[in-house]
Structures are given as structure tokens and as C-alpha cells.
Amino acid sequence: MYKSDYEALISNPVWKEIVNTLNETKVGLQSDINDLDPIIEPTALARQQGRLKMAEFVLLLPEDILREINEKLEEKTEETNEG
Secondary structure, eight states, rough: OOHHEEEEHHHHHHHHHHHHHHHHHHHHHHHHHHHSSSTOHHHHHHHHHHHHHHHHHHHHHHHHHHHHHHHHHHHHHHHHHHH
């Protein structure tokens, strides 16, 4: 993936809508987690926690992609300087 691909992703209206939806979902999930009793409803609590982690994972994808792009650029720069 190239930096231009990353920039196209984060500026894409569909991605922006996904981010907005996931941020709203996170608020709802956190509210549900706060309301669930871990003694009475441990399974429901675990499910909501898993869903919250999934939303956070997806929201962090652009940062992970950018970090990977930058690492590959650094590797290429180092290889060029060594060669």
C-alpha cells in the first residue's frame, strides 16, 4: 500500500461514515457495558467487550497502515544508504 492509498482511504466519504458509525456504536457499547452486571450477565458483558475491542481495532487501522508504510519507507532508505 502506498501513502496515496492511505490518503485516499481516510478522505473517502464511505470511510468517514464508517468511522462516525463506529464511534456512535462505541458509545452505545460502553453504555451497555456499564449497565451489565458481571455476576448475573457475564456472557453478555464479554460479548459487548469483544464488540468494543473490534470497533477500536477497526478505528485504529489507518494508524497501523500509516505506521507500516513509514516503516517500509525507512527500510528502503536504509537499504539505499547501505547499497
